[in-house]
Amino acid sequence: MNQQTSENFAQNARVALQDTTLRGALKNLAKTFGGRRKTAISSVENWEELREKARSIKDETLLHLDKYLEKFAENAEKAGAKIHWARDGKEACQIVLDLINTKNAVHVVKSKSMATEEIHLNHALENSGIEPVETDLGEWIIQLAEETPSHIVVPAIHKTKKQIAELFVEKVGIAPTEDVDVLTKTARNILRSKFAEAEIGISGVNFGVAETGTILILENEGNARLTTSLPKTHIAVMGIEKIIPKFTDLDVFLKLLPRSGTGQKLTTYQSLITGTKQNANGEGPEEVHIVLMDNGRSKMLAHPVTRQSLACIRCGACLNACPVYQQIGGHAYGSVYPGPIGAVITPQLVGIGKTKQLPYASSLCGACREVCPVKIDIPGLLLHLRAEITEGEANGKKSDSEAKGKFAESLAFKVYSIAWGNAGTYKFGTKTARFMQKAVAKNGKIGKVSNLMAKIAPPLGNWTEFRDAPTIAPKSFRDIWAEGLKEDLPANERE
Amino acid sequence: MDTNTAKSAIFDSIRRNLAESLPFDEIYNEHKVNRPQDEIIEIFDNSRSKSSLAEIFRENLRSIGANCEIVEDKSKAVSFIQTRINEKKLKKIAVSDAGLIGEIVGLLEFAGDFIRNASKEVLFETDLGITSAQFGIAETGTLVIESDKEFNRLASLVPPIHICVLEAEKIHQTLGEVLQELEKDLSRSVTFITGQSRTSDIELTLALGVHGPAELHVILIEKKI
Numbered sequence: 001m002n003q004q005t006s007e008n009f010a011q012n013a014r015v016a017l018q019d020t021t022l023r024g025a026l027k028n029l030a031k032t033f034g035g036r037r038k039t040a041i042s043s044v045e046n047w048e049e050l051r052e053k054a055r056s057i058k059d060e061t062l063l064h065l066d067k068y069l070e071k072f073a074e075n076a077e078k079a080g081a082k083i084h085w086a087r088d089g090k091e092a093c094q095i096v097l098d099l100i101n102t103k104n105a106v107h108v109v110k111s112k113s114m115a116t117e118e119i120h121l122n123h124a125l126e127n128s129g130i131e132p133v134e135t136d137l138g139e140w141i142i143q144l145a146e147e148t149p150s151h152i153v154v155p156a157i158h159k160t161k162k163q164i165a166e167l168f169v170e171k172v173g174i175a176p177t178e179d180v181d182v183l184t185k186t187a188r189n190i191l192r193s194k195f196a197e198a199e200i201g202i203s204g205v206n207f208g209v210a211e212t213g214t215i216l217i218l219e220n221e222g223n224a225r226l227t228t229s230l231p232k233t234h235i236a237v238m239g240i241e242k243i244i245p246k247f248t249d250l251d252v253f254l255k256l257l258p259r260s261g262t263g264q265k266l267t268t269y270q271s272l273i274t275g276t277k278q279n280a281n282g283e284g285p286e287e288v289h290i291v292l293m294d295n296g297r298s299k300m301l302a303h304p305v306t307r308q309s310l311a312c313i314r315c316g317a318c319l320n321a322c323p324v325y326q327q328i329g330g331h332a333y334g335s336v337y338p339g340p341i342g343a344v345i346t347p348q349l350v351g352i353g354k355t356k357q358l359p360y361a362s363s364l365c366g367a368c369r370e371v372c373p374v375k376i377d378i379p380g381l382l383l384h385l386r387a388e389i390t391e392g393e394a395n396g397k398k399s400d401s402e403a404k405g406k407f408a409e410s411l412a413f414k415v416y417s418i419a420w421g422n423a424g425t426y427k428f429g430t431k432t433a434r435f436m437q438k439a440v441a442k443n444g445k446i447g448k449v450s451n452l453m454a455k456i457a458p459p460l461g462n463w464t465e466f467r468d469a470p471t472i473a474p475k476s477f478r479d480i481w482a483e484g485l486k487e488d489l490p491a492n493e494r495e
Numbered sequence: 496m497d498t499n500t501a502k503s504a505i506f507d508s509i510r511r512n513l514a515e516s517l518p519f520d521e522i523y524n525e526h527k528v529n530r531p532q533d534e535i536i537e538i539f540d541n542s543r544s545k546s547s548l549a550e551i552f553r554e555n556l557r558s559i560g561a562n563c564e565i566v567e568d569k570s571k572a573v574s575f576i577q578t579r580i581n582e583k584k585l586k587k588i589a590v591s592d593a594g595l596i597g598e599i600v601g602l603l604e605f606a607g608d609f610i611r612n613a614s615k616e617v618l619f620e621t622d623l624g625i626t627s628a629q630f631g632i633a634e635t636g637t638l639v640i641e642s643d644k645e646f647n648r649l650a651s652l653v654p655p656i657h658i659c660v661l662e663a664e665k666i667h668q669t670l671g672e673v674l675q676e677l678e679k680d681l682s683r684s685v686t687f688i689t690g691q692s693r694t695s696d697i698e699l700t701l702a703l704g705v706h707g708p709a710e711l712h713v714i715l716i717e718k719k720i
C-alpha cells in the first residue's frame with residue numbers, strides 16, 4: 001500500500017501533511033512517549049553520567065569492532081550457537097532461507113526486528129513460498145494490512161483503532177468491535193496457534209555480549225520469549241554493531257533504553273540467551289543460529305562522525321522528539337528507518353543516490369541529539385552527509401566555477417558540522433541558524449558564505465514549531481568558521 | 496554459501512574503514528577513547544525511599560499494575576494461592592520444579608492437575624503458572640529466572656495468570672548487582688520479568704496479556720526474625 005520512496009521525500013511529506021488523522025496519532029505519540037520519557041528520567045539524577053558511560057562503551061567497542069566480534073562469535077559457538085556471516089541483506093536472507101529449507105520447515109514465526117525489516121526478509125521468504133508470521137501485535141497488524149512499519153518501536157502508530165478493527169473484520173473474520181482488549185485477545189488467540197505449529201522462530205537482537213556470547217532481546221508482549229523458546233530452531237538476525245564487550249555492560253544500556261523509548265524503568269521481558277540448552281530435556285530450542293550482518297555498517301566506521309550512527313540502540317526517542325517526524329510520520333521517509341536516525345542511516349545503508357533528500361529532512365533543531373541516550377550528534381551527522389552530497393555534486397559539475405561553488409558549499413557543511421559537534425551544550429534552532437546567517441553576512445568577509453548559509457538553514461523550518469532555543473555564542477562559531485574555512489577555500493573566495 | 500569468505504570480507508572491511516578513519520579521529524579526538532571504569536553506575540534516584548528492599552520491590556511492581564504481597568511465611572503464601580485457586584475454578588496449573596514451589600504445591604488443595612514439565616500443547620491449556628525466581632530487583636520490581644536453576648520458565652509466560660513466590664532475601668537493590676551475580680554461573684537462558692505482558696500497539700492504549708499473563712502476583716516471603 002505505502003510504496004513511498006525516499007526519492008520523493010518532499011512530495012510524500014506534503015501529502016502526509018494533509019493527513020489529519022495521522023497528525024493526531026503522531027501528536028499523541030509525542031505527548032505520551034515524550035511525557036513518559038521525561039517522567040522516567042526526571043528522577044534519575046545521574047542520567048548524564050549514564051549516557052556518557054554508554055557512549056564511551058560504544059565508542060571503544062566500535063574502534064575495536066573486529067576484536068569484539070571475533071570474541072562474541074567464539075563464545076557464542078562455545079555455548080552451542082552456530083554463527084553465520086552475511087556481507088549484505090541478500091546474503092542474510094539466503095542464510096535464513098537455507099536454514100529453513102534444511103529443516104524442511106514451513107511454519108515460521110517472527111518477533112519484532114528492525115534488522116529483518118531492513119533486509120526485507122519477509123519478502124525474500126515469501127518469494128520462496130514461506131509465509132513468516134509476525135507475532136508482535138503492531139507488526140502483525142501491518143503485516144495483515146500489507147504495509148511497512150512507520151515507527152521503530154510502535155510500528156502501527158499510523159493506524160487508528162477503527163482501521164485496525166476493520167482490518168481484523170476483513171482478514172480474520174471477527175465481529176466488528178473497537179474494544180482494544182478484544183482486538184488484543186483476537187491476536188493472542190490466533191497467534192497462539194501459530195506458535196504451536198512453528199518449527200522455526202526468527203528474532204532480532206538488541207545486544208550481543210562479546211565476553212559471554214549472550215544475546216539479549218527486550219520486549220513488552222512476550223512474543224519474543226515464545227519465538228525464541230517454543231520452536232526447535234531459533235534464528236537471530238543481528239547487525240554487527242550490536243556488540244557490547246562485557247556482560248555487566250548490559251546494566252547501563254538496560255537503564256537507558258526503556259526509559260528513553262517508552263518511559264519504562266524496564267520493559268516487561270528481557271531474554272538473555274547464551275547458546276543452546278545443555279541437555280536434551282532442558283528448555284529452549286535445540287538449535288540457535290546467529291546471523292551476523294554487515295549490510296553497509298562497516299563503511300560507517302571510516303569517519304568518527306558517521307561511526308556514531310553505529311552506537312544507536314534503536315530506542316525511538318529521536319523519532320518521538322522530532323518536530324518533522326511529528327508532522328509527517330514514518331512512511332514519508334520512504335525508508336525502513338524513519339525519523340532523525342533514519343535520515344542519517346538510510347543514506348549510509350542504501351547509498352546517497354536515491355536518498356539525497358533525507359539529510360535535509362530536518363530543521364536541525366537539535367531535539368534528537370538532546371534525547372538520544374547514547375548522545376549521537378544527529379544534526380552533526382546530517383550536516384556531514386549534506387557535505388558529502390554537495391561534494392558529490394561538485395565532482396559532477398562541468399564548469400570550474402560551478403564546481404568551486406559546490407565545493408565551497410560542501411566545506412561549509414563540514415565546518416558547520418564540526419562547529420556543531422564542538423558547540424557542546426548549545427541548543428540549535430532555526431532562530432540560531434538565521435542569526436548566524438545574518439551575522440556572517442553582516443561581517444561580509446567571506447564572500448559567498450551567506451548564500452551557503454542559506455542552504456544550511458532548514459528547508460523544512462516553516463513547517464515546525466520550535467522550542468525556544470538559546471542562541472549559540474556567535475563568537476565561537478565565527479572563530480571556527482574563519483579559521484577552518486578560510487584556509488580551505490579557494491584563494492579567490494577568501495576575504 | 497561460503498561463510499568464511501563472507502567473514503573475512505567483513506573483517507577486512509572493518510579494519511580498512513577503521514584505518515581510514517585514523518586521521519579524522521585525531522581531529523575529533525576520538526582516538527583517545529577508552530573503556531569507562533567497570534564499576535556499575537547505580538541510578539541515583541531522588542525518589543528512593545528508606546524502605547526495605549521488599550517494600551521497594553512491591554512499590555515498583557504495583558506502580559506498573561501488578562500485584563505484590565509481602566507475607567511472613569510459607570503458610571501465608573499457600574493460603575494466598577489457595578484463595579486464587581478456589582475463586583477461579585482452575586483445571587490445570589503449570590508449576591516449576593523449584594524446591595519451594597514443590598513444598599507449596601504439596602500443601603494446596605486442588606481437584607485439578609498440577610503439571611510439571613508440561614509439553615507445549617499441555618502448557619497452552621493451563622490456567623495458572625506457579626514459579627519461584629532466583630533473584631528480585633528492587634529498583635525495578637523485576638523477577639529473574641535462570642533456566643539452569645529452575646525448570647520451566649514458560650510456566651511464567653504461557654498461562655493467563657502467573658504467581659511467583661520468592662524469598663525476600665533474594666531481592667537485590669539494583670540491576671547491576673544481579674548482573675554480577677548471574678555472570679558467576681551463567682545459565683543458557685535467563686529471563687527478566689517486570690510486570691504483566693503488555694502492549695500499546697493500538698493507539699498507544701495499554702492492553703494487558705497480549706501474549707503472556709495479564710495477571711501477575713508476586714508473593715514475597717519475608718521471614719521476620
Ligand code: SF4
Binds near residue numbers: 316318341372375376
Ligand atoms: S539515534 Fe539515539 S534516540 Fe534515535 S533511536 Fe538511536 S539511540 Fe534512540
